Amino acid sequence: MEAFKEHVGLVVPLDRINVDTDQIIPKQFLKRIERTGFGEFLFNDWRYLENGDPNPEFVLNHPRYSGVSILIAGVNFGCGSSREHAPWALQQYGFKAILAPSFADIFRNNCYKNGILPIALPADVITSLSQAAHDTEGYQLMIDLEAQSVICSDGTAHTFEIGDFEKYCLLNGLDEIGWTLQYEADIAAYENR
Amino acid sequence: MKKTMYEKIWEAHLVRASADEVPILYIDTHLVHEVTSPQAFEGLRLNNRKVRRPDLTFATMDHNVPTTDRSLPITDLIAAKQMETLAQNCAEFDIPLYDIDSPEQGIVHVIGPELGITQPGTTIVCGDSHTSTHGALGALAFGIGTSEIEHVLATQCLLQQKSETFEIRIDGTLPYGVTAKDIILSIIGHIGIDGGNGAVVEYTGSAIRALSIEERMTVCNMSIEAGARAGMIAPDDATYEYIAGRRFAPKGEDFDAAVERWKELPTDDGATYDRTLQLDAADIAPQVTWGTNPGMVTDVTSRVPDPADMATTDEKRATEHALEYMDLQPGTPITDIPVDRVFIGSCTNSRISDLRAAAEVANGRKVAENVSAMVVPGSQAVKRQAEAEGLDEIFRAAGFEWREAGCSMCLGMNPDTLMPGQRCASTSNRNFEGRQGKGGRTHLVSPQMAAATAVTGHFVDIRKFQ
Numbered sequence: 001m002e003a004f005k006e007h008v009g010l011v012v013p014l015d016r017i018n019v020d021t022d023q024i025i026p027k028q029f030l031k032r033i034e035r036t037g038f039g040e041f042l043f044n045d046w047r048y049l050e051n052g053d054p055n056p057e058f059v060l061n062h063p064r065y066s067g068v069s070i071l072i073a074g075v076n077f078g079c080g081s082s083r084e085h086a087p088w089a090l091q092q093y094g095f096k097a098i099l100a101p102s103f104a105d106i107f108r109n110n111c112y113k114n115g116i117l118p119i120a121l122p123a124d125v126i127t128s129l130s131q132a133a134h135d136t137e138g139y140q141l142m143i144d145l146e147a148q149s150v151i152c153s154d155g156t157a158h159t160f161e162i163g164d165f166e167k168y169c170l171l172n173g174l175d176e177i178g179w180t181l182q183y184e185a186d187i188a189a190y191e192n193r
Numbered sequence: 194m195k196k197t198m199y200e201k202i203w204e205a206h207l208v209r210a211s212a213d214e215v216p217i218l219y220i221d222t223h224l225v226h227e228v229t230s231p232q233a234f235e236g237l238r239l240n241n242r243k244v245r246r247p248d249l250t251f252a253t254m255d256h257n258v259p260t261t262d263r264s265l266p267i268t269d270l271i272a273a274k275q276m277e278t279l280a281q282n283c284a285e286f287d288i289p290l291y292d293i294d295s296p297e298q299g300i301v302h303v304i305g306p307e308l309g310i311t312q313p314g315t316t317i318v319c320g321d322s323h324t325s326t327h328g329a330l331g332a333l334a335f336g337i338g339t340s341e342i343e344h345v346l347a348t349q350c351l352l353q354q355k356s357e358t359f360e361i362r363i364d365g366t367l368p369y370g371v372t373a374k375d376i377i378l379s380i381i382g383h384i385g386i387d388g389g390n391g392a393v394v395e396y397t398g399s400a401i402r403a404l405s406i407e408e409r410m411t412v413c414n415m416s417i418e419a420g421a422r423a424g425m426i427a428p429d430d431a432t433y434e435y436i437a438g439r440r441f442a443p444k445g446e447d448f449d450a451a452v453e454r455w456k457e458l459p460t461d462d463g464a465t466y467d468r469t470l471q472l473d474a475a476d477i478a479p480q481v482t483w484g485t486n487p488g489m490v491t492d493v494t495s496r497v498p499d500p501a502d503m504a505t506t507d508e509k510r511a512t513e514h515a516l517e518y519m520d521l522q523p524g525t526p527i528t529d530i531p532v533d534r535v536f537i538g539s540c541t542n543s544r545i546s547d548l549r550a551a552a553e554v555a556n557g558r559k560v561a562e563n564v565s566a567m568v569v570p571g572s573q574a575v576k577r578q579a580e581a582e583g584l585d586e587i588f589r590a591a592g593f594e595w596r597e598a599g600c601s602m603c604l605g606m607n608p609d610t611l612m613p614g615q616r617c618a619s620t621s622n623r624n625f626e627g628r629q630g631k632g633g634r635t636h637l638v639s640p641q642m643a644a645a646t647a648v649t650g651h652f653v654d655i656r657k658f659q
Contacts, residue, residue, distance in 0.1 A: 016514070017507045018386055018486055022625040027606050031257065031271040033231035033278045035339075045627045050613075074507055076387035079420060079486075080625060081604075082322040083229065084338035105390060105422050106322060106336055113340035163354065165215035176340075177242070180217060180348045183209050187245075187350055190208045190219050 002115040003173035007096045008142045009069030012059055013130040017074030021086040021107060024078070030085055038085055039092030064137050072130045073100045075123070078107025087114045097143050099150065101126050112166045115173070117143065119150060119160045129158075145171060195464035197358050198427055199393045202333040202458070206316050208350055218353040221315035223345050224301045225252040225288065227279040228606065229320030233343035234282040244286040245349045251310055252283050253291040255300045256606050260569050260596035263293060272607065286346075299572020299598045302326040302540035306410065307574055309439025313428040313455040318345055323540045323622065325416040328425035329409035330432050331458050333393070335423040356422045357467040359392035363400040365474035370656035372550070373408035374542060374620070374639035376400070377415040378480035378490045384470065386488035389421030392468060395460065396426050400474035406435040407544045414541045415622050418487040427459035479655050481527050482624045482637040484515035489624070491527065493642070493654045499523035518626055519634050520614075528652050530636070534617040535566035535647035536629070537593075537640055539603035542620035543571030545578050547640040551620075552584040554644035554658070560592035561650030567594040567609070569601040593647065605630045618646040 029041040046058050054061040060068070071090070077100040078086060087110045090098070095116060101123040103111075111118045121129075132152070133139045142151040145167065150158045169176060180187075196204075209217040223246075230252075237243065244250060257272040259265075267273040276293065283290040291297040297304060302323050305311040313331035318324060320342045327334035337351070345351060361380060381388070394416050396409075404412065409426045416424025433452050436442045443451045478492035489512075491498070500512040500523065516523065521530070537543070537551050548570065560566045568588050570576035576598055579585055585595045602609040603621035611617055611633025620643050624635035638646065645658045 015510070017511050018488075020486065020623075020625045022604075022623070022628050026627055026631070027604050028631075030228050030606065031269075031275050033235070033275055035232045035235070045631055076390065076420065079386055080322065080417075080623060082320060082336040082338055084232075084320075084340060087338075102387060102390065104387070104420055106338060106417075110338035110340065113338065163215070164213070165352070175240075176352060177240070177344050177347045180344065180350055180352060183217060184348075186209045186217070187219070187348060191349075 001113065001173045001175070004096065004115050004117055004145055004170040006142070006144050007069065008140060009096060010065065010067055011070045011072060011129070011133040011139050011141050012065045012068040013133040014059060014071060014073045015130065018076045018079055019073055020080035021078055021083050022080055024086040025083065025089040030083060035088060036092065038089035039094070042089040042093040067094070069094050069096045070141055070143070071095050071098045072126060072133060073098065075101045077103050079104040082106045084110045084113070087111045087116050091116050099126060099129065112169060113176070115170065117145060117170060119143070121150065121158055121160055125158050195461040197460040197464045197466060198331065198395060198425060198458050199333060199356070199358050202314055202316065203355060205314070215352045215354060217350045218316065220318050220345050220349055220351060221249060222310055222317040223250045224305055224317065224319035224324070225250060225342070226256055226301050226319070226321065227254050227275045228256040229339050230282065230342055231275065231278045232339050233346060234286065236343040237346060242347045244288065244346045247287040249349060250288045250346070252279060252288050253298055253301050253304055254279060254293050256600045256604065258293050258599040259607050260599050260601045260609060263597055269608065296573050299574065300540045300543065300600055302414065303544060303571030303575065306330060306406070307439070307572055309436055309442035312436065312442070312451070313432060314458050318351065322417040323414050325421065325424045326410050326414040326540055328413040328416070328423050329406060330436070331425060331428035331455065333423055333425065336417065357392040359389060359394045359421065359468040360466040360470070361394055361396050362398040362469065362471045363396065363474050364398040364471070365400055366403070367400055367474045367477065368656070370479055370641065371477050372639040372641060373404055373411040375477055375480045376474070377412045378482070378487065378637060379477045380472065381415065381419045381487050382480070382490040383472065384419055386418060386486050387420045389416060389419035392421050394419070394421045394424045395466070396424060401426060402429065405546060406431055407546045410544070411541055415487065418622060428455050479639065479642055481642070481652055483519065483521060483527065484512065485518055485624055485626050487622065487624060487637060489515055490637070493527050493652060495527055497521045497523055497525040497527070528654060531616070531651040532564060532618045532636070532646055533615040534611060535564060535643050536569070536602045536617055536619040536621065537567070537643050538569030538571065538601050539621035540571065540600070541622045542640050543569060543575065545575050547620065548575065548579050548584050549582070551640040551644040552587045554641050555591040555593065555648065556587050558591055558648045560647045564647055564650050566592065566647040567596055567602070569596045569609070570598050572598045602629050604628060618643045618652065
């Protein structure tokens with residue numbers, strides 16, 4: 001897994017609450033046996049019209065958000081299906097971090113395994129960051145994982161919580177299976193008791 | 194110290210738990226299906242790792258499988274490739290597989306309990322969020338992503354943080370026509386689709402105790418629709434009776450010894466939960482969802498809500514989006530909403546008791562003109578049992594299609610999908626946009642309500658249905 005330390009990127013606001021993983025990557029794209037090729041289908045049913053053309057109303061299709069890497073969304077982002085194809089699609093589209101007031105549990109776990117940082121911030125902070133992204137073309141944020149901080153261009157910083165282990169894994173791009181296998185003796189002992 | 198059932202199962206499965214590390218939790222049973230596993234097996238190969246315990250791993254094909262004649266070739270070549278990949282992976286890593294031609298094939302959350310694989314006090318994972326179903330037998334069961342599937346395949350363990358505990362207590366007697374599906378939809382309506390985030394729910398109370406094991410599965414199944422990590426119900430005599438004699442259940446003295454162990458599982462008197470909610474079964478009415486997530490639900494006697502009545506701007510906007518997608522007007526009585534399709538099936542409501550309940554309503558009646566209705570049994574075993582009881586004949590005579598087992602139109606990965614604009618009464622678990630087919634509109638209901646809706650062509654209050 002690619003390590004995550006610091007990131008500066010363009011921000012896109014998605015003004016929706018309870019965005020489910022069926023919207024992030026619809027089921028018709030889950031038949032692949034590879035881990036790649038999902039980015040072009042991210043938010044497919046919102047992003048494209050019936051005839052396959054980009055939906056000009058969908059925020060990701062606005063030219064000003066070309067090259068975005070930070071997504072701001074409403075509460076409970078990533079609810080529903082456990083499909084890891086959702087963080088794969090987000091990551092392969094170019095997203096490095098998602099900011100929301102809250103996340104669904106399985107989705108949040110899946111993000112950590114793929115080098116995407118899910119950042120939960122208070123609802124009023126999310127609202128103001130989202131508003132700023134709407135108001136200011138080219139709006140960027142800096143994310144400093146070591147300091148657990150989202151930093152605005154005016155220097156305002158919002159700290160966020162993350163588990164020590166999740167932070168360690170992201171900072172080091174850790175192979176979690178390798179981590180667990182170092183305790184193989186403990187696993188064997190458990191199995192034999 | 195007094196402990197909850199979750200805490201007992203959690204502690205019994207800790208391989209390693211030191212204060213400054215994330216706990217390592219042992220997994221007793223790993224269920225695998227074709228859609229979320231191929232990348233996990235590929236990861237094992239790339240890292241030259243093996244499956245640690247193929248004997249604790251069980252695979253089936255359910256999400257992609259066609260529900261039409263199994264003797265015909267599969268026309269969706271990409272789906273066929275995914276199934277073939279699972280077969281190859283199971284052969285390579287020596288994992289038992291109930292494939293599309295197996296008499297035991299079925300939805301992974303139907304066959305687990307059916308085969309006696311699901312047992313009280315065990316930890317069960319699967320790359321599917323509805324793994325919470327298995328909690329109905331007193332297991333700690335939850336859905337995981339593909340990276341975690343790979344982790345469990347390689348180590349038989351997961352790195353897991355402990356969840357909060359959430360007791361949802363339902364006392365009283367369910368009114369006539371109100372089912373397990375209505376209980377869980379009503380709960381989700383109360384706490385919202387993120388109301389269980391971060392928690393393992395234990396369902397308690399006399400109304401839960403009175404449910405059959407299959408009904409308990411329906412309740413636990415949709416725990417994830419409230420965001421809960423897992424849902425569980427303490428085992429009791431009904432649980433032991435359900436398990437006895439099933440293929441993978443302990444036998445003879447081993448079974449008796451297992452029952453003695455299982456009797457230690459229920460939450461201790463006086464143990465405390467992090468959160469609690471109490472509902473009275475008598476207050477629950479048949480439920481129908483009107484929007485685009487399972488929390489957008491109301492009583493069948495109610496009306497489509499008005500966005501203007503929502504408490505926050507976010508909710509107002511979400512309701513507007515939902516009503517636009519669902520093509521519904523605020524204030525419309527639920528029973529005035531007509532449907533084009535009816536789907537009876539899914540890991541929520543495709544077991545024999547669900548089919549019996551739907552067949553009782555369909556018996557001697559006809560599916561309304563302009564409605565197309567289908568029944569998809571949860572497993573080949575359920576299908577055989579239903580056919581032995583003549584339920585297939587009842588459904589066919591009423592004009593329902595009778596299909597082979599699989600996930601089918603719950604998520605429409607196979608050819609069973611809604612066309613854009615079609616409206617469906619569905620016994621499944623998710624009414625997300627496009628879930629049953631791009632542009633399709635889903636209303637979640639119980640099997641009885643689905644059957645009655647098929648007959649009348651619009652939603653009806655099953656309590657008044659003649």
